[in-house]
Amino acid sequence: MATTAATLESSDLERFRSETADWLREHAPPSIVGLTGTELDGNWGGRRAVFANDGMKQWLEVMGEKGWTAPDWPVEYGGGGLSPAEAKVLAQEMRGQRLPAPLIGFGLTMIGPTLLRFGNEEQKREHLSRVCRGEIRWCQGYSEPDSGSDLASLKTKAVRDGDDFIISGQKVWTSYADEADWIFALVRTSTLDKKQDGITFLLIDMDSPGVSVKPILLISGKSPFCETFFDEVRVPVRNVVHEIDAGWTVAKALLGHERSMIADAFGGATAGPPKKKGSRGRLVDLAAHYVGERDGQIADAVLRDQVAQSEMDTRCFGLTVQRARDAAKAGHQPGPESSLFKIYATELNQERHELMVRLAGPGALGWEGPGFADEELKLTRDWLRSRGNSIEGGTSEIQLNIIAKHVLGLPD
Amino acid sequence: MQLVLTEDQELLAKTAADFVAEKSPIRRMRALRDSADPVGFSRALWKEMAELGWLGIPFPESVGGADMGLAELAVVLEALGRKLAPEPFLSTVLLGGQALLLGGNEEQREAWLPGIVAGDRIVTLAYAEARSRYDVHRVSTRCEVVGQGFRLTGEKVQVLDGHVADAFLVTARSAGDEADADGIELFLVPAGAVGLTVERQTRVDSRNAAIVRLDGVVVQADARVGEPGRAGALLETVVDRATAGLCAEMLGGMSEAFDLTLEHLKTRQQFDSVIGTFQALKHRAARLFIEIELSRSALMAASRAIDRGADDAPRLVSLAKARCSDAYVKVANEAIQMFGGVGMTDEYDIGFFLKRARAAELTFGDAAWHRDRWARLGGY
Numbered sequence: 001m002a003t004t005a006a007t008l009e010s011s012d013l014e015r016f017r018s019e020t021a022d023w024l025r026e027h028a029p030p031s032i033v034g035l036t037g038t039e040l041d042g043n044w045g046g047r048r049a050v051f052a053n054d055g056m057k058q059w060l061e062v063m064g065e066k067g068w069t070a071p072d073w074p075v076e077y078g079g080g081g082l083s084p085a086e087a088k089v090l091a092q093e094m095r096g097q098r099l100p101a102p103l104i105g106f107g108l109t110m111i112g113p114t115l116l117r118f119g120n121e122e123q124k125r126e127h128l129s130r131v132c133r134g135e136i137r138w139c140q141g142y143s144e145p146d147s148g149s150d151l152a153s154l155k156t157k158a159v160r161d162g163d164d165f166i167i168s169g170q171k172v173w174t175s176y177a178d179e180a181d182w183i184f185a186l187v188r189t190s191t192l193d194k195k196q197d198g199i200t201f202l203l204i205d206m207d208s209p210g211v212s213v214k215p216i217l218l219i220s221g222k223s224p225f226c227e228t229f230f231d232e233v234r235v236p237v238r239n240v241v242h243e244i245d246a247g248w249t250v251a252k253a254l255l256g257h258e259r260s261m262i263a264d265a266f267g268g269a270t271a272g273p274p275k276k277k278g279s280r281g282r283l284v285d286l287a288a289h290y291v292g293e294r295d296g297q298i299a300d301a302v303l304r305d306q307v308a309q310s311e312m313d314t315r316c317f318g319l320t321v322q323r324a325r326d327a328a329k330a331g332h333q334p335g336p337e338s339s340l341f342k343i344y345a346t347e348l349n350q351e352r353h354e355l356m357v358r359l360a361g362p363g364a365l366g367w368e369g370p371g372f373a374d375e376e377l378k379l380t381r382d383w384l385r386s387r388g389n390s391i392e393g394g395t396s397e398i399q400l401n402i403i404a405k406h407v408l409g410l411p412d
Numbered sequence: 413m414q415l416v417l418t419e420d421q422e423l424l425a426k427t428a429a430d431f432v433a434e435k436s437p438i439r440r441m442r443a444l445r446d447s448a449d450p451v452g453f454s455r456a457l458w459k460e461m462a463e464l465g466w467l468g469i470p471f472p473e474s475v476g477g478a479d480m481g482l483a484e485l486a487v488v489l490e491a492l493g494r495k496l497a498p499e500p501f502l503s504t505v506l507l508g509g510q511a512l513l514l515g516g517n518e519e520q521r522e523a524w525l526p527g528i529v530a531g532d533r534i535v536t537l538a539y540a541e542a543r544s545r546y547d548v549h550r551v552s553t554r555c556e557v558v559g560q561g562f563r564l565t566g567e568k569v570q571v572l573d574g575h576v577a578d579a580f581l582v583t584a585r586s587a588g589d590e591a592d593a594d595g596i597e598l599f600l601v602p603a604g605a606v607g608l609t610v611e612r613q614t615r616v617d618s619r620n621a622a623i624v625r626l627d628g629v630v631v632q633a634d635a636r637v638g639e640p641g642r643a644g645a646l647l648e649t650v651v652d653r654a655t656a657g658l659c660a661e662m663l664g665g666m667s668e669a670f671d672l673t674l675e676h677l678k679t680r681q682q683f684d685s686v687i688g689t690f691q692a693l694k695h696r697a698a699r700l701f702i703e704i705e706l707s708r709s710a711l712m713a714a715s716r717a718i719d720r721g722a723d724d725a726p727r728l729v730s731l732a733k734a735r736c737s738d739a740y741v742k743v744a745n746e747a748i749q750m751f752g753g754v755g756m757t758d759e760y761d762i763g764f765f766l767k768r769a770r771a772a773e774l775t776f777g778d779a780a781w782h783r784d785r786w787a788r789l790g791g792y
Contacts, residue, residue, distance in 0.1 A: 284791075293792070297788075312731050319710060323709050329416075340702045401695075410678065
């Protein structure tokens, strides 16, 4: 059985680990311990930033100064300059002390890596440090009402006027556009034979005159999604990332980066949701509560079978994520199995919610108000929201197209 | 637990794939079927496989084995499963061999395991009965004490490779009700024993099996394998190992059936197009790919869990069998459909995979049975 080099830590890394642990203990405000630092209670930063508590504000400041909001970015742009191994150690130590990430958002996950790869020096200096300090919050403007799966058909126009572009059009599904300070958007600068060839990747200040935002209400209630309107917005040409008409290349790279992030995110959920002590798993607990048990088994044989199926599907998926990770650790080329992650995980989540709603029975009938427990209302909303999982981030149909073309080699 | 092949396992996989490509194309299985070959596999190839060390993979070096495990055997079985090779791995290396390895005393192991590993002896487990379905504990074959020995009466069905077995490991009940886990004995009965008759069966998937009738077969005390009345637990463990082995074969078979189907999609033309350009077929093929990948993960986890002696090995075996059962049947059904009319002909090989998929589904517990077991082991 082979042991990998990663299991043996060099003395430099060991020293970094103990220094990091000490620094964290010294600088982390007590009020942040145990917060998740994710969507609900995390620091998104930005001009109108709202913090879960004072400690989280301090946390952002002190980590931003250290460069550890973006640990592996170059120091000259506000990052920590850490190696991947060091960044991993930092993450482990933070987890060990139950410390949340000091900053989250699309600045770190999307526009940052994009500028590091495609941005010019001026853009990197202007934007990256402001991301690292949490001063500027970003959103993404890709989809349009007429351009969803067929993103390359997008029509938001950019007309050249001296040193500026004049932008007119509309984006949809822009998450948190109503809270963001800047947007990175795909706009059409030329109409050429190949629709991908006339697209430009452009950075736009949301405070620019002509930009307006409207939140989108979903069937599940409030959402972070928005419509974003551009009414003859003036944007300097120097805000073009990479080259004019070459934006599709940038978008594709970002898409690839997103996909590997999704894969990493799934990696943290290999065995399904974590079990509370004494719990036999959420599905079994729900079944026991709503359906009851007889002779040590869930009282409805059909629902029991469906619970088992869902658990087994979850386990198979987790094992497949683990297999891809183990192969990567062993230095193998990425196998085809990762192309199933998005479609399978989302459909699994949907089926799980279908089953949970059926287990809850009439308990899942509520929208709000009396006669329903909070968990029941949340379950119903979550089920509704889950219907979007197979659509957002690349529909299941697109995923199947990708598998058919790139994995199976089926012809166009 | 690393779900990745080691260098040794990769080498084994390549060797097995090369061997099978050269010496065991599917037409060999077809020829054995068509000629109603009395043995039903190639004794010569079996010896060659023994010489390659394949039979000894899950046995200790003391009996000539390689001291490896299910993870390695799975790699070989997958290659063989691709070509539906009929050699008696399931019956002899897994069912009979593992029962002797785990339950036999020193004399019994010494008497039989070296011969098994060398490819000279076929030993199979005779446990299933007409009414037992998938429950290994449902045993009606009677065991009566007779002097210093025992008299066995009953009928076993679907005894894999029973028609050529040199010995049978037979389950019989000495105590308890029909489905009790306790009160089950395991006896080593040589072929040709007085009162023992073997009648070959013909299966839909051409796998070799036989009915074994015991009409007052008398065995001595030294024929008992394992602890008195406690063979029930041994049976479960042995059948779990065989189940993992079957899953490996199934993974190979579904992969081959899928590859054949992809090739068909890329070559068959209708309506001025290669049919693989039709999106409906693309999507269905992509879904089959997903099923196969998930099956592979489950099988790898199950075989490694067995080798580690992990507590959750039985649960993972159920995971693998349920997944592989549904996946193989789905792949095979879709394959026939996508092949169209010719898929229904005996002339085309794809029908063999449909038959093997179904038969494998109905062996050692189908998906529903294993979901029930998963739930039971999960406390619900």
